[in-house]
Amino acid sequence: MTIMDMVALVPLMLLALTATGVVLLMAFCRCHRTTVLVTLIGMGLSIVALALLPFVCVNRQVTPVLMIDTYAVLYMGILFVTSFVIAAMSYTYFEKQEGRKEEFYALLLMATLGAGVVAASCHFVSFFMGLETLSVSLYAMVAYTRKRQDSIEAAFKYLMVAAASAAFLLFGMALVYAESGSMEFTQIAKLRLDMPQGNLLVLLAGCGLMVVGIGFKLALVPFHLWTPDVYEGAPAPVTAYVATVSKGAMFALLMRYFAQVDMHQYPSLIFLFTLIAVVSMFFGNLLALLQNNIKRILAYSSIGNLGYVMVAFLASGKIAATAAAVFLASYFITTLGAMGIITALSGKDRDADSFEDYRGLFWKSPWLAAIFTAMLLSLAGIPLTAGFIGKFLLLEAGEESSVWISIAALVISSSIGLFYYLRIVLTMCDMSDKESAPAKPVSLTENLVLSCLFIALLFVGIFPAPLIHVAETLVASIL
Amino acid sequence: MMLIAVVLIPMIAGLLAWAAGKHSPNAPRWISLAAMVIDLTILLTMWNGRVAFEALAGGGPWLMEVNLPWMPGLGIGFHLAMDGISLLMLILSAFLGILSVGCSWTEIKEKVGFFHFNLMWVLSGIMGVFLAMDLFLFYCFWELMLVPMYFLIVIWGHENRIYAAIKFFIFTQFSGLLMLLAILALYFIHGHATGVYSFDYAVLLGTPLTSTAAKWIMLGFFIAFAVKLPAVPVHNWLPDAHTEAPTAGSVILAGLLLKTGAYGLIRFVVPLFPQAAMDFAPVAMFLAVLGIIYGAVLSFAQTDLKRLVAYSSISHMGFVLLGIFAWNTLGLQGAVMQMICHGLGTGALFMLVGAIQERIHTRNIEIMGGFWTAAPRMGAVAMFFAMASLGLPGLGNFIGEFLVLLGSYRASVMWTAIASLGLVLGSIYSLWIIQKAFFGPKDNEAHVSDLAKRELAMFAALMVALVWLGMYPAPVLRTADPAVTTVQQVVEKQLQGGTKVTMGNFTDLGQEEIASSKTPRNDNIYSFPSFTWVRTCTQSFTLKGDKFSTSASEPDPVLRLGRSLALPGGGDKS
DSSP states (O other): OOHHHHHHHHHHHHHHHHHHHHHHHHHHOOOHHHHHHHHHHHHHHHHHHHHHHHHHOOSEEETTTEEEOHHHHHHHHHHHHHHHHHHHHHHHHHHHSOSOOTHHHHHHHHHHHHHHHHHHBOBHHHHHHHHHHHHHHHHHHHTSSTTSHHHHHHHHHHHHHHHHHHHHHHHHHHHHHHHHSOOBHHHHHTOOSOSOHHHHHHHHHHHHHHHHHHHHHHTOTTSOTTHHHHHHHSOHHHHHHIIIIIHHHHHHHHHHHHHHTTGGGOHHHHHHHHHHHHHHHHHHHHHHHTOOBHHHHHHHHHHHHHHHHHHHHHHOSHHHHHHHHHHHHHHHHHHHHHHHHHHHHOOSSSOSOBGGGGTTHHHHOHHHHHHHHHHHHHHHTOTTSHHHHHHHHHHHHHHHTTOHHHHHHHHHHHHHHHHHHHHHHHHHHOOSOOSSOOOOOOOHHHHHHHHHHHHHHHHHHHOOHHHHHHHHHHHGGGO | OHHHHHHHHHHHHHHHHHHHTTTOSHHHHHHHHHHHHHHHHHHHHHHHTTHHHHHHHHTOSOSEEEEEEEEGGGTEEEEEEEOHHHHHHHHHHHHHHHHHHHHTTTTOOSSHHHHHHHHHHHHHHHHHHHHBOBHHHHHHHHHHTHHHHHHHHHHHOOTTHHHHHHHHHHHHHHHHHHHHHHHHHHHHHHHHHHSOOOOBHHHHTTOOOOHHHHHHHHHHHHHHHHHHTTOGGGOTHHHHHHHHSOHHHHHHIIIIIHHHHHHHIIIIIHHHSHHHHHHHHHHHHHHHHHHHHHHHHHHHTOSBHHHHHHHHHHHHHHHHHHHHHHTSHHHHHHHHHHHHHHHHHHHHHHHHHHHHHHHHSOOBGGGOOOHHHHOHHHHHHHHHHHHHHHTOTTSHHHHHHHHHHHHHHHHOHHHHHHHHHHHHHHHHHHHHHIIIIISSOOOOOSOOOOOOHHHHHHHHHHHHHHHHHHHOOHHHHHHHHHHHHHHHHHHHHHHHHOSOOOHHHHHHHHHHHHHHHHHHHIIIIITSOGGGGSOOOOOOOOOTTOOSOSOTTOOOHHHHHHHHSOOTTTOOOO
């Protein structure tokens, strides 16, 4: 460990320090506001350190397990900023709740630390450690509003499924290790394929089992069954976290792993991933049509959206890696915005997840409704929103590599998706009930966060060039 | 910069209107009206002030152009440009914009601010579509006009609005995505072939394509435009959307949104994929004729007055499609003329239906009757627009349809013959409206008050415009002519040479063409006022870019008739 190694780890260490700090702070004074402030400052510092990192040390392998390259910096940046926004969103949400609130932020920080490690890992060990840090924190976060029954139910489901998927993942890693003799991605990538048939089978089985484990985390069909229940049961900010940070970290890893292993030598894997992607897009979008709960709709929509991003994964190459990063960034902005609206409208006893909560919102609080509409249109991929840029780049990447099947699936399924996004918009436009109670007042922080997300959405939608440029430069390190 | 202003003014006005709607219901109306009047004034100044003809003298293909970098890394620019066709379409947009604000003055009573926000944004999107010369930008505007229109239908529409709005949205969005795929495919093929990755129209013109690629990419564009047009198998959304939209929505849908499809065909489909479009032309013409007949027949079968007008739109737009794929000067000029006149005429009919509905709260034609006695002015107005719709000579629609038929005759005699039946059917349904609603026994108890001054003024403006277009179409034809000639030249050049047409020789072509045909053109028709455009003229003229005809010297009767009409673009080539 040299000084430079330490420098490269500063962003992660800052998060760990803040987590410790928050826990210690609770021992002395339990004050929600202070805790949030400390959390935000810690995360903010970590983000600043991250932003400065590429100027100080570039593409540094820190110990055999972590690779702090520009790619890691990019994804860590996306994940940390997302966590920052979620921390800010949580403040008003938990302010309405009873019971202790401060532990949540410690969990949030640790989960983010885990996500950061996953995004930077180049070794099975760090991958698994990071993943478990993330998951274990998430179990508690999902169950955080423990007076609500569905919250507990969701946490248990998540625990069971995540534990099972971790087992799959570990067994897969073991098989791959048995054949390759290494747990480093680069070593595994060097593996020649001219091994005996039996050994190759073991290796492929290992990869397959890992795909199962990863598929669970990314909630791709057929490993998606936990998603709607967890989305519905978890407190809204945690739902946002599950939808963004936990999936983003996993995708970053998937992309890195397969960028080093030349996937085109394994047609069976390509076939498998294409199948998963296509089925996810259709399942997610079709099942979303049948839902009557906004959180469940967003859950199925996220299944579809992760299917979309698999197009970039399949396409592989520079354009594809850029497209994936930009798509995820814009998808995060959008999801945070949508979840932020749900958070803002949620009350003490339940989250605002039924259609009734949104009926006539356009006339009660036009600003919130306008933001929510913009977010939904972004999910639907309408121009001038970030979502369109993301989808556009995915299509571009897909066409570049001629993965026509996935592209066709993307186009058709995102047209299907329009139905349910428009349904929510329609409900907001409903003029039928004028007598119902006026909308709940929205706090200043929430308004601020939502407005920032709205501006970010439009900015990325109208001037995407800076974001694309940054992503393009930073992803270069894994190619 | 004026071009940016034209698109931006409605956007800003929309935001202002939304904000002002909280304070007074009248403020958004005045703001929108002012914005549209300003836009129209700017555009008319451009037209009248001969921006056009000065630029022509300079020889560039565009009358006005703005090209700013937007996402240079991806080859995307903020490229707006205007030629004669765009200018005409923009003027139509601003004019119908004023009318749509006018016709919702009393109809829209709830959420006035948000209504005008959507109205202004849809107009802005439409104007953007007519100006965008970067395919990415074009797609953005294409989608931008969709969302506000969806809101217009869904919030202020009639009984079945939700179904109609979603259907409209899904149809256009899905076909739009196909177009996006086609755009990307074109982008990559061009990039791989030349090393220049760009979405710019001028750059992409003349991309070397294999015939299979060209066919598929062309289809991607064609489907998107055919849905908007609408051509028959994909027309399904139109009757619902038109019927359920509020009056202003219907006016904009019929008057402008449909035109974006036709505009796209002229601007993109044929020039970008000449050979594929030529091969596809028989199918397109068949679809056009199918639309003409099918729309007219179904129109007659409707009991809902608004639906009747909606189906008549399908029929009229069939002529536009026919004219475009005939791909000769007459056909194209006819298509442009028909676009304008259909926009005005059908817009007027929708406003009329809106006025009736505001009075008797139904659109069911079965329970109407005898309005003429109660509302003679309304009757006269209706009679006028019904006549326009059936193509009475002397009104604009006649010129459009006649030119289209003249043009398409040279491409296909059979389809032209069948298409002319559409005119006969047109008279049936047009007269049917008058017969059922205004004559006959008065079996509706409700009192029908006559048109108010505001309504009269709007209808009067439309009538003047249609009569003017019918009597003296030369200014319009003359404005469209250089643009029509230029696109034809581009296509011809590509078909002949098979080489890439760069913007440079694109320009040269325009100049050469203008220089060669300037004198006869001016002498022939443009200097002659009104009726004399239908004069006997012994000069023979050949139709340029006429790829579909077998032989230009064939002495058929219609050609002789064509010769006797000294029509623009023909020039004197003999």
